[in-house]
Amino acid sequence: MAASPPVFRFAPSPNGRLHLGHALSALTNARLAAQFGGALLLRIEDIDLTRCRPEFEQGIRDDLAWLGLVFEPDVRRQSEHFSDYRAGLDRLAALSLVYPCFSSRREVQVAVLAREAETGRPWPRDPDGAPLYPGSCRTLPEDEAQARMAAGEPHVLRLAMDRALARAGTQLCYSVFDAEGGTRQVAVDPARWGDVVLARKDVPTSYHLAVTVDDALQGVSHVVRGRDLEAATDIHVVLQRLLGLPTPLYHFHPLLADETGQKLAKSRLSESLAELREKGLTAGGIRVRLGFG
Structure with missing residues (x-):
């Protein structure tokens, strides 16, 4: 019996606009999914009902479409x-x-x-x-x-x-x-x-808890995310064992830093993809800048 194709996911939170670090993560997921012949899912991680807003979700979709990324049609919203x-x-x-x-x-x-x-x-x-x-x-x-x-x-x-x-x-x-x-x-x-x-x-x-349950329910086999979440994987693995859920394979990509050496973050108001687009940067330029040219 043939093995099922691998499943990857990109899972942003709609509590602000995406920045270059998100673009790096999304593009890395897309490249590895294509390389391994896998599916690429989009998950909206919106459990924070106070900070997550519909306009930010639409912004995520706009940014990802601008980058030329294509996901499987069913999008999972955690709030649902x-x-x-x-x-x-x-x-x-x-x-x-x-x-x-x-x-x-x-x-x-x-x-x-x-x-x-x-x-x-x-x-x-x-x-x-x-x-x-x-x-x-x-x-x-x-x-x-x-x-x-x-x-x-x-x-x-x-x-x-x-x-x-x-x-x-x-x-x-x-x-x-x-x-x-x-x-x-x-x-x-x-x-x-x-x-x-x-x-x-x-x-x-x-x-x-949410990402552990989501990855299992969506059949995610390969989790690709930034190194800032590497330590948190300890928690996810113990929850997987306790709940009888499979443990995906993991890949941790490097983080992007600003001119001060701090990692890009929404909380620090790092320059967004929308702002870069307004300055005239193209999706192709972003891809080249991030090593996907």
């Missing part, structure tokens, strides 16, 4: 599939791997500062530099936690990482593929992320 993420979350909860946390970011920061002052040592940080959650709510009695949630108190749902790893096993890994088709295995260390957030009171998912 919250029930899928809730089902995954419920499966983890049934395994006693999820607990509610009522601590605000400010309260977490205060708790961490207090522990640093008490011990005289820096508190552990995750790969993004944020302090690990100190576990203030992990020992809350279940009846108290349920009552606080029923009362509508703001909270998040966290993955109890120690219990998750006890169930999933500590010998977790994934494979990285290169343009020539070679692969190498990479061991993961999800514990360095601590008890990550999987959902919030007002949004029944997080980036980590």
